[in-house]
Every structure is written in C-alpha cells, then in structure tokens.
Amino acid sequence: MVFPAKYPSLNATEMTEEARQTLIRVLRVAFPHQCVPDGPYERTADTILTEAQNETWFRVALTQGLLSLNQLSDGDFRSLDDAAALRVLRRVDGTEFFGFVRRTAVLNLYDDAEVWTALGYEGASFDQGGYINRGFNDLGWLPDPRVEFPEGETMPEIAPGATGAPRPAAGGQKTDSTNQPGATSSDMEEVKK
C-alpha cells in the first residue's frame, strides 16, 4: 500500500493510458447500458481525467482508487468479468475516489448527445418548430382521454364529516403520559388466553 498524499512529488504525476482504460471499464460496469457505444464512456473518462488534472486532490484520490481496484482484483481490474468487477466496485462504493467518479459520470455521461440517441431522447426541438407536428401526442396504445374536468361536477374539498373528526392519526402518535398509552401504542403485559 502506498499513500500518495504523503509525497509532494506526486503533484507532478499524470495518468497513464492504462489508467484511462481502467476508468473506462469502471464506467461501463458502474453505468451498464448495452445500447450505449464506447464513445460516451471514453469522453466521460476523459472529462474525469481532465478534472483530475486540474485538482491535485482529485488526482491523488484517483491514483489511489485505481490502484485499490487492481489490488482488490488480484492484479488487473480490467481482466474481471462484469459480475466480479461489479463486486469490486461495490467494495469501493464509499470512497472519495468512487464518489468523485460517480458524480462526474452522472453529470457528463448522460449529457452526451450519443447517449441521448441511444436512450431514445430527441432533445431540443425549438429550431424545428417544437414537437407539435412531430409526435407530441402520437401515443397510440391507449385511448385519447378527455382534457377537461367532468362537466357539472365540483371537486370535493373536505371529506364528509372531516371537520367533526378527532385530529388525524399521523399527528397524534405521542404517548399522552406514562400511565396513559397514546392512541397508537399497545399495552404489553402477560397474555392470557
């Protein structure tokens, strides 16, 4: 085990291609979408590396984290199958390293046009006149519902008898006193049948 934060010289380090490949694998396992091609995962890994380049602490955490992954994998994290890789990631779930990777990935991976296409999202439409003539109401597997409230009926405001009822159960869960159990507590003693 090494502790990079102890060594100021590590401020001058850079990530290797192996680190990048490991990171891409981490993203694939943590956010597994069969429909998403490699490009977005690679771009997200690069975003993480760029942010790590700008922030010493992130770089140190990332260095340490990638090292830990290999240690937990008995060698090379990249050689693990999906299930084994997922188990390793679950073990580092609470680390600074993984939190940083997760936060950055959630913000960037899903803000990628290629991911949008893969998930079936068409994005901005203003320049194309909106969706008004491009399927905003093309759902055909359910009947067309009414769009107005039922005519001649008034939405009920207070349930019948509500004003005369005692105060709601949710508000009254406190025991009134030590010898008077509250409405929702039970008085447990010897059970006689």
Next chain:
Amino acid sequence: MSSVPENHTPGESVTGYSVAHDEEAVVIVGSGAGGGTLAYELTSKGIPVVVLEAGPYLTHDEYMNNEWESFNQMAWLDPRTTSGSWRVARDFPNLPAWIVKAVGGTTTHWSGATPRFKDHEFKARSVYGRVDGANLLDWPIGLSDLAPFYDRAEKAMGSTHVHGRPPLPANNNYKVFANGAERVGYKFYATGPYATNAEEYDGRPASIQDGFNFQGDKNRSKWSTLVREIPRAEATGLLDLRPNSQAVQITHDAEGRADAVLYLDEEGSLHRQAAKIVCVAGNSIETPRLLLLSATPSFPDGLGNSSGQLGRNYMRHLTGTVWGHFEEPVRMYRGETMAGMIGDESLHDPDRGFAGGYYLETISLGPAFMAAFVEPGTWGPDFAKLLDAYTNSAGMWIVGEDMPQETNRITLNTTLKDKNGLPVPNVHYDDHVNDVAMREHAYAAGEKVYAAVGARSTHRTPPYPSTHNLGTARMSERPEDGVVDRWGRSHDVKNLFVSDGSVFTSGAAANPTLTIVALAIRQADYIAEELKAQRI
C-alpha cells in the same frame, strides 16, 4: 425585447427611466411572481418604482434548450447550506432550492400550474385541529377576500380551463396519466389549469410543445413576469429596473421607518437607494435573509421580527415523483413538461391518516436531469435500468401541503460567507410525521395510476431541491403570531411590505404562484390607496 444596453453603468437602471438615488422611492426587491407583478400593477397606476433584481436580464432568445447549460445560466447558485433530516440535505447539501436568479425570477422556470387555494386551506388551524409539532395558524384572509384577485391573476396569466381559455391538448405523458386516473376511479383529472397558452392570447403565441419549460420558454407561450409584467411596466415609463443588483440591507430612521435599501452591483460596489416604501420579494430564503441582515439595535432579531417568527415556518410542499415504465413507448419529453393534473386527492380527508391534501401533476425530465435526480447517489445495473427505460417512461410529480413547523427555518450561517462577505443562508428542514404519511399515500396513489395502465415497474424519486419556498414571513392577524398583516405589511415597520410566498401562513396543496400573483395584485391596490390617502 429589451435587454441590457451596451455601456450600461452597473447598479443603474436599464430602462429609459431612472430615479435619483437620494429620491425616496417605492423600492421593490425582486422581479419574480411577487415583485414583477407588483412593479407592473403600481406603475400602471402611475406610481414609479425602482426594482432591484439580483440576477441578470436574460431574454427569451438567450434561453438554452439544454438542461445543464440552462441550469448554469439561470439557477440561483450562490452558496447556501442545509441541515435537518430532509432528504434534500443529504442529496443536494448546497442546493436546498431550485429557483432562478434573473429578471423574471422563478416565473421563468416554473411549470405553470395555477390551481387556486380551497376555502378551508386558509383556515388550516381551525379545520385540521391541533397537529402535534405543527405551528398551524389560520390566515387573516379567506378565499372570499382573494377570489376577485384570483380572477385578475388568472386573466393576466392566461390560465387554461378558466375565463374562456381553452385547455392544452393531451400530450403523450398526459395520455398515460389520464387513462390511469380514469381506471383507478379518479374523476378530477384534466390538462390544467396551466398558464401556458393553448392558443394565442394576450400577445403570446400558442405552445409549440417544444418540451422545454424549466429552462425558460423560448417561444414565450408560458406566462412569466419577464414576458408580461416587466415589459409592460417598462412601457409605462415609470419602471427603473436595476439587474445584477442584490439588496443586502434595509436601513431605517430613528422612528423605525425603512428609509433606504443598500445593494451591491455586479462589480461588488455598494449603492444606496432612498426609499419611502420597501417591498421585499426575494423568495422565501432571500427575503428572511435580507431582513435578518438588516438587524439593528432597534430591531435586534432582524427587521420586522418582534414576533420571532421571521425565517421560521419554512414550507416547501411535500413533493416526490413517481415514474412508470411501460412495454410501449411514451416519449414524455415531447410536449409541455407539465400539462396534466389529478385533483381527487387534494381534499382534506383525515381518514387517510393525515391532514391536508395533494395534487398529482405530470412531469418530464431529459436524460441529463433524470440521471441526476431519479435516485441521487446511486449507480449500478439497477440505476442503469431506470435510464434504459427512458423512452417508455411516464412521470408525475406530487405537490402536497406540508406542515409549518417553527424549527424549519432560514438562519444566517455565520461560519460561511459568500463572495460579498455576507453570511450565507442555512435552510433547516425536518419532515413532519404528517408530511411523511402524505408522501407515502401519494407515492402509492401514483403507482396505482401507472399500474392500472400496465406499468411493468414504477420508481419513487425523492424530493428535488425546493421549487416552492414558502412561509418565512407569515401573515397573521395578531402581531405576536407572524411577521406581516393581511396586506403583507410588516406588523413592526409600517412602510415595509413582503410581497412573495414568504407571507403564506400555511402552504395549501396548490402550486403557489397563482396565489403569490393574486396577493401581489391585491397588495398593489392597497399600497396605491394608502399612498393616495397619505397613510404610508
């Protein structure tokens, strides 16, 4: 559309009209639902106003149809802190509220839903009874006081379904929502009321269903004070609008009357605007923050805080989201983000195990926001599945009344300061047991709606950062119970008004914007009369 002219002087008006800094003016802090409406109503009566807006003057053309880019452009991202047991404090510790810092305020971001309060929701204490831990209080006004102003607000905003405005058409998300509602036996579902035009109205075009709403409406079909009140106030020639001008203190004279507002421009320079009336409409976090920052030996706990209620009783509505995943495509992102409402559960029925009610309203997010909000902090195959189901997903949002609690409050966090050296606001919130019971009920109701139309799975998303921020300068009949009177006028400082959702005595189930606008129109009438009678 006017915007900031070139070679504009920081901290000065961007309209053709300006008021001298030493001239005692009607000063409005904020240009959103409350401040923007008040500015228009007062200028239309011939009363000049100075509006101090903390954010920039963005125009509709500048809005971006991209979730994160737009978020960075519009959202109020100044540092804030959180505490308490609410889930937002864990998921978004530095973003308790999702509101806008720009001219037009959060009306540029809002969904557009305009239900009215129900009569009994103004009498929460009398109708709900004593609820342990809740600081319930009846409003000093009732539905009959506000009804004529609801009419005026709905006409100004162009609410669908009322005053002859046609309903929005059913979009894909609504078709799933409404069919599910019908099948579980709900009756009161419809595509509104929403203040987004189904057909051209009031100079604004019909919706083109472009799918972007929280990002500002480029098409100008949705009502905001940016599209209506601000330009009309400007057209009166009596609006002095100062963007990038953040109020930091309200000062007072020896008699305890507010006499000026100090504000910072974008370069950090301090300005002073003399005032004869100050109306604070900075939303329910910044409004109490400003009044707390204005504490003096005469007002040691904050300006207008003799009751001790300033900053307390912070409410944020219940909120929560239910997603349904179906066999067939939904494509909820096509069309208006919100255009569907179920009102059957908005009644007060304590037999459900809680006081108050809630609405269910359609909602849609793009993949970027879906990933960030659907289940914050998670990852892995289960998380990925929620995104894989994106095309086949339908969504609904829960809006329900939360209990006011004295301990839910905005305070000044004196251990942390912003770039101007001012203490940042801390937002403390604990869910009340009534809130938890109602949210559980609402999640289950939403799941039933989607199950009824064949959802193969559903997912419960926890609350987003608060968009409905309410109650921190509550209205009360008696000065010892609240911060302002029935007109939003401070009990303590007679020329100080609060003009936003901070004045809500209780939260009701309805989305708050219509009520904020109605109260602002009513307050403008009152201020105009008081000025005329020289009672201010």
